[in-house]
Amino acid sequence: xxxxxxxxxxxxxxxxxxxxxxxxxxxxxxxxxxxxxxxxxxxxxxxxxxxxxxxxxxxxxxxxxxxxxxxxxxxxxxxxxxxxxxxxxxxxxxxxxxxxxxxxxxxxxxxxxxxxxxxxxxxxxxxxxxxxxxxxxxxxxxxxxxxxxxxxxxxxxxxxxxxxxxxxxxxxxxxxxxxxxxxxxxxxxxxxxxxxxxxxxxxxxxxxxxxxxxxxxxxxxxxxxxxxxxxxxxxxxxxxxxxxxxxxxxxxxxxxxxxxxxxxxxxxxxxxxxxxxxxxxxxxxxxxxxxxxxxxxxxxxxxxxxxxxxxxxxxxxx
Amino acid sequence: xxxxxxxxxxxxxxxxxxxxxxxxxxxxxxxxxxxxxxxxxxxxxxxxxxxxxxxxxxxxxxxxxxxxxxxxxxxxxxxxxxxxxxxxxxxxxxxxxxxxxxxxxxxxxxxxxxxxxxxxxxxxxxxxxxxxxxxxxxxxxxxxxxxxxxxxxxxxxxxxxxxxxxxxxxxxxxxxxxxxxxxxxxxxxxxxxxxxxxxxxxxxxxxxxxxxxxxxxxxxxxxxxxxxxxxxxxxxxxxxxxxxxxxxxxxxxxxxxxxxxxxxxxxxxxxxxxxxxxxxxxxxxxxxxxxxxxxxxxxxxxxxxxxxxxxxxxxxxxxxxxxxxxxxxxxxxxxxxxxxxxxxxxxxxxxxxxxxxxxxxxxxxxxxxxxxxxxxxxxxxxxxxxxxxxxxxxxxxxxxxxxxxxxxxxxxxxxxxxxxxxxxxxxxxxxxxxxxxxxxxxxxxxxxxxxxxxxxxxxxxxxxxxxxxxxxxxxxxxxxxxxxxxxxxxxxxxxxxxxxxxxxxxxxxxxxxxxxxxxxxxxxxxxxxxxxxxxxxxxxxxxxxxxxxx
Numbered sequence: 052x053x054x055x056x057x058x059x060x061x062x063x064x065x066x067x068x069x070x071x072x073x074x075x076x077x078x079x080x081x082x083x084x085x086x087x088x089x090x091x092x093x094x095x096x097x098x099x100x101x102x103x104x105x106x107x108x109x110x111x112x113x114x115x116x117x118x119x120x121x122x123x124x125x126x127x128x129x130x131x132x133x134x135x136x137x138x139x140x141x142x143x144x145x146x147x148x149x150x151x152x153x154x155x156x157x158x159x160x161x162x163x164x165x166x167x168x169x170x171x172x173x174x175x176x177x178x179x180x181x182x183x184x185x186x187x188x189x190x191x192x193x194x195x196x197x198x199x200x201x202x203x204x205x206x207x208x209x210x211x212x213x214x215x216x217x218x219x220x221x222x223x224x225x226x227x228x229x230x231x232x233x234x235x236x237x238x239x240x241x242x243x244x245x246x247x248x249x250x251x252x253x254x255x256x257x258x259x260x261x262x263x264x265x266x267x268x269x270x271x272x273x274x275x276x277x278x279x280x281x282x283x284x285x286x287x288x289x290x291x292x293x294x295x296x297x298x299x300x301x302x303x304x305x306x307x308x309x310x311x312x313x314x315x316x317x318x319x320x321x322x323x324x325x326x327x328x329x330x331x332x333x334x335x336x337x338x339x340x341x342x343x344x345x346x347x348x349x350x351x352x353x354x355x356x357x358x359x360x361x362x363x364x365x366x367x368x369x
Numbered sequence: 370x371x372x373x374x375x376x377x378x379x380x381x382x383x384x385x386x387x388x389x390x391x392x393x394x395x396x397x398x399x400x401x402x403x404x405x406x407x408x409x410x411x412x413x414x415x416x417x418x419x420x421x422x423x424x425x426x427x428x429x430x431x432x433x434x435x436x437x438x439x440x441x442x443x444x445x446x447x448x449x450x451x452x453x454x455x456x457x458x459x460x461x462x463x464x465x466x467x468x469x470x471x472x473x474x475x476x477x478x479x480x481x482x483x484x485x486x487x488x489x490x491x492x493x494x495x496x497x498x499x500x501x502x503x504x505x506x507x508x509x510x511x512x513x514x515x516x517x518x519x520x521x522x523x524x525x526x527x528x529x530x531x532x533x534x535x536x537x538x539x540x541x542x543x544x545x546x547x548x549x550x551x552x553x554x555x556x557x558x559x560x561x562x563x564x565x566x567x568x569x570x571x572x573x574x575x576x577x578x579x580x581x582x583x584x585x586x587x588x589x590x591x592x593x594x595x596x597x598x599x600x601x602x603x604x605x606x607x608x609x610x611x612x613x614x615x616x617x618x619x620x621x622x623x624x625x626x627x628x629x630x631x632x633x634x635x636x637x638x639x640x641x642x643x644x645x646x647x648x649x650x651x652x653x654x655x656x657x658x659x660x661x662x663x664x665x666x667x668x669x670x671x672x673x674x675x676x677x678x679x680x681x682x683x684x685x686x687x688x689x690x691x692x693x694x695x696x697x698x699x700x701x702x703x704x705x706x707x708x709x710x711x712x713x714x715x716x717x718x719x720x721x722x723x724x725x726x727x728x729x730x731x732x733x734x735x736x737x738x739x740x741x742x743x744x745x746x747x748x749x750x751x752x753x754x755x756x757x758x759x760x761x762x763x764x765x766x767x768x769x770x771x772x773x774x775x776x777x778x779x780x781x782x783x784x785x786x787x788x789x790x791x792x793x794x795x796x797x798x799x800x801x802x803x804x805x806x807x808x809x810x811x812x813x814x815x816x817x818x819x820x821x822x823x824x825x826x827x828x829x830x831x832x833x834x835x836x837x838x839x840x841x842x843x844x845x846x847x848x849x850x851x852x853x854x855x856x857x858x859x860x861x862x863x864x865x866x867x868x869x870x871x872x873x874x875x876x877x878x879x880x881x882x883x884x885x886x887x888x889x890x891x892x893x894x895x896x897x898x899x900x901x902x903x904x905x906x907x908x909x910x911x912x913x914x915x916x917x918x919x
Contacts, residue, residue, distance in 0.1 A: 067658040265481035269547075272435060273469035273496035363486050363531045 055365050059356055066352040073344040074126075078119050081333050081340075087091055091331065092135055132334040136327065141338045144323070149342065151222065152312075152319035155235055156304035159242035167247050171254025171287070175262065176277055183255075184331075190248035202241045202314040209237060220315035238315045242308065246300040253296035257289035264288070291358035298354035305350075306343040376475035379452060379554055379587050380434055386446035387429050387438070389612075395827050404429055406447065413554065416581060416588045418602035418619070420595055421636070422825035423796075426588035426611040427591045431557040435472050436464045465733040469496035473553040477560040479544035483532035489529025489543050497551040509548060509623065515546040518583060519576040538569035543589060545577055548626040549584055554580075558590045562597060566852065571896045575909050593825060595634050596898035599623050600905040607631045619902060635900060637826045640833060640859040644878045646749060647863070650715070651676040652846050653700070653814055654682075658709035660699050669695045670706070671870045677814070677863075680840060682855040684846040684878075686893070687867035693850045696867075697816050700848070701735060731761045734807035738819035741801035744791045749778075750802050757809040776805040779842070780835060795826035801835065808843065816848045817844060821856055833859050854897045859881065 089105040090097065107111055110121075125132060131141040170190070174183040193201065210218035216236040226234070261267070262285055270280045309321035316322075320339060327335040359365055373872040387404035404426040410612040411417050416417065419427040435446055436456045448455050456467055468474075476482040483492055493515075494508035503511060509528070516524035519542040532540055541561060548556045554900060561577060562570040578601050581588055592598050598605060599621075607614040607630065615628045621687040626632045658673040669692045685693045698704040700711060702722030711718045714732065719725050737743040744753055754773050759765040764772055770787075777786055780801040791799055800820060807815050817836070821829035837860060840847065857864060857878075866874040866889070874890045875882055886894065895908055 108877035265476060265478060266484040269474070269476065269482045269492075270484075270495075271468070272437060274467065274500060275469070276465065283489075284484050288484070298418045349562070363487075364533050367531050367534060369534055 055359060057228040058359050058365065062352060062355050064200050066348050069347050070345055074123055074341055077337055077340040078122060080340055082115060117340055131338040133337050134193050134332055136330050136332045147336060147363055148320050148323045149317060152305060154323055155238060155317065155319060158235060159239045159304050162239060163243040163246050167250035170251045171258065172281055175256045175258045175281055183364065190251050193244040194248035198241055198245050199310050201244055205237050205240055220317040225334060238317060240310050243303060243313055246303060250296050250300050254293050258285050261285045261288045290361040294357045295354045298350040302347045302350045307348045379413045380411040381450040382407060382409050384408065384447035385433055385449060386444040387433060387442060389442045407613055409606060413589055414585045414587055416590055416602040418598035418605040419589060419591045419608060420598050420605060421608035422593055422827065424610065425608040427608050428559050431559055431589050434555065434557055435468050435474060441907065449493060466500065470500040470502060470551055470552055472555045472557065473548035473551060475544050475548045475556060475558045475561045478564050479540040480537055482544060483540060485532055489530055493528065493543060493550050500551055502551045512546055512550050515549055518580055519546055538565055538573055541565060541573050542576055545580060547585065549580060553586060555587045558588055560592050563592065565895045568688060568892055571908065575905060578905065594898065596900045599900060599902055600898065623900060623902060633827060637830055642837060642859055644862045645681050647861045648678045652714055653677040653681045654712040656710050658699055658706045660695060660706040669870050673872055674694060675865050675872065675875060677846050677848060679846055680844045681862040682849050682860050684849045684851060684861035684864045684918055685867060686851060686854060686857050686864060688852055691867040692870040693867050694818055697818055697850055700816065702732065731810045732813045734810050734812040735816045736803050736807050736820045738822050740803045743803055746791050749787065750789050753802060754805050754809050755824045761810050776809055779839065780805045796824055797831060800832055801825065808839065812845060814846045814848060818850045836860065854894060
């Protein structure tokens with residue numbers, strides 16, 4: 052077997068183990084909360100007899116380990132359980148909302164990733180000169196302002212003053228793509244401003260690090276221009292760290308958008324999670340937690356695999 | 370001090386001045402001049418050797434022929450004319466056409482100068498295609514042709530490999546192909562064989578020489594090794610601290626040097642050391658040592674047997690990967706061997722460092738190749754040398770100060786060095802401080818691991834002389850690890866030649882260095898460049914005859 056396949060298989064196996072560990076933490080963590088599900092359903096006025104009955108029917112008297120495995124087993128078969136608050140199937144409620152969150156994250160990524168890498172390259176090209184300092188100053192400013200603040204400022208200027216886009220980002224299936232994009236325009240801008248600085252700074256640092264190498268001097272002595280050297284000789288060697296930071300930020304776009312979704316009343320996973328945490332709906336919290344963990348681990352796994360594939364020593368062993 | 374006579378010089382340098390900015394600690398950055406007005410001409414197809422020690426400005430002058438300053442280096446004055454154009458007055462666009470087109474560059478470390486993420490062929494042909502000198506197909510044909518000329522294996526396909534897939538010597542040849550591919554008028558060779566093993570160096574040197582002759586290209590050949598430059602150049606310019614010391618034909622510089630500094634360079638490594646007779650009781654006895662690194666199943670040392678007598682020097686010679694530094698690690702206890710014993714001063718040493726007595730540790734000291742990294746940059750010389758005095762002998766206060774000064778006198782540094790920091794010392798001075806630190810423990814044995822390899826020839830000579838003097842005074846033994854046979858001849862009493870983890874030849878110096886030789890020792894000895902014009906051809910011819918005879 053090619054050694055690279057072995058390495059990748061190892062990474063995937065590690066990722067699965069990590070996910071398994073995360074599921075134990077999530078389940079164990081929610082178990083530790085005071086009170087149990089029966090108590091939460093019946094509330095303060097429950098009689099001991101009704102509590103015992105409900106526990107029996109929900110299977111809460113089973114040992115924790117067997118409940119954990121039946122929960123995990125259900126998850127693997129696509130059964131995410133039932134929400135306590137409204138009795139609806141969690142899988143059904145989540146699928147639409149996860150789709151919405153991914154939709155928002157996708158468009159934010161489509162704009163922010165190329166922009167961040169382009170600005171990073173530009174900052175390297177004009178290192179320590181005005182364009183570099185300007186890019187750093189602006190992106191660091193936007194990352195320093197809380198995202199809800201940016202959200203409200205953009206709503207005020209773009210939506211209210213200029214009237215370009217809607218301030219509420221409610222979307223539904225009957226809308227066309229154009230209408231949807233119009234609705235999410237401002238949240239996408241906010242997310243882009245939030246993740247831009249981190250990715251751009253890392254791109255700049257990774258490429259500057261490579262620019263110290265002797266092979267960059269070789270390229271200079273071939274008479275190549277700076278931008279061409281950065282693109283052809285520096286960038287291929289900086290891919291691994293760049294992909295790493297991009298994946299971290301993509302993960303943030305999926306699991307960290309709670310605040311933005313609430314500000315814009317966007318029907319995504321984040322808002323769904325916040326609603327049900329407030330209502331102490333444990334099965335929903337568990338399901339969301341595990342999905343977020345899976346997204347996080349999955350994206351970092353991709354970053355690892357890209358790093359392995361980007362290394363010529365691993366790709367083409369002696 | 371005459372200039373090269375030439376009617377139509379390809380490269381004309383007049384009054385070249387180069388400056389840099391230094392950043393002294395605690396002071397404002399200030400500009401300094403590192404090359405103070407150099408003049409020379411280079412005719413088409415000729416080779417000029419630039420020789421000098423580190424800091425002489427030879428690389429800087431070489432890169433100036435491409436209007437390039439490395440790091441913060443800047444060309445501050447003078448003219449550099451290539452093919453009749455003053456390239457210092459040309460715009461960036463013209464300079465870019467010059468670099469990689471008319472003038473190309475071969476660096477010291479091809480391993481670092483090739484982009485690890487791209488195939489060799491792409492990098493070799495890049496400049497030729499990019500500068501519109503050849504089409505992609507033509508450039509690739511040229512490259513294959515050059516690979517063949519340079520004696521690379523499988524010239525048709527080696528270009529499709531990545532840099533890490535070929536050896537260091539092969540990559541250095543690929544770098545030469547990279548420089549020759551665009552059919553330049555001038556190639557700047559910047560120490561192209563310095564990083565190679567001596568047996569590899571000779572092949573690369575012969576390949577470079579042949580390629581220069583076949584393509585008729587002119588070259589600036591930069592090196593600190595006069596014996597190497599004597600093999601390839603028509604003229605030689607000797608540089609010292611940014612100034613020209615002497616300029617002449619290769620024959621004149623080698624056989625009739627006029628300036629004192631050139632004479633010193635020519636006669637370097639002429640230390641005569643008469644070997645001592647072995648005694649009855651060896652100080653160190655290495656018996657059947659076999660060792661491997663943790664987690665591997667490959668023996669890096671295979672049944673090593675050597676002895677070292679009191680007050681004598683045993684040289685361990687070999688190329689990179691021969692296991693000579695591993696042997697030092699085993700003797701010091703850093704790497705416990707899988708088999709064999711080490712007897713020191715009549716007692717068996719514990720294989721593991723952590724279980725050795727303080728006395729064992731004191732009597733066995735080490736000096737390293739990189740004096741820079743072997744000292745704490747935040748400690749003064751006094752603290753560095755004083756530490757073993759405190760640790761082993763409990764010396765304090767005035768007694769310690771007196772002893773430190775004694776040691777400084779012994780290493781010929783004298784007063785005023787106690788309060789200096791390593792960064793304020795030159796390379797040779799740093800190595801002297803490391804020697805003093807080792808001596809402070811009053812050891813019976815000092816392991817010297819490539820202690821002169823990072824130093825310039827004249828400085829290295831000084832260190833060797835010092836070591837020989839100290840051996841006489843302190844009666845200390847040296848285990849001298851080196852890849853440099855000239856050093857061995859200068860200092861050793863007995864020699865062990867190592868090859869692939871085994872001792873292939875061992876005995877008193879006179880015996881090891883006299884025929885009949887085994888094949889490897891013969892190859893090693895005959896590969897050491899001699900300060901003689903035509904030496905390279907003789908060796909190559911001799912080898913060709915031998916292989917034809919077999």
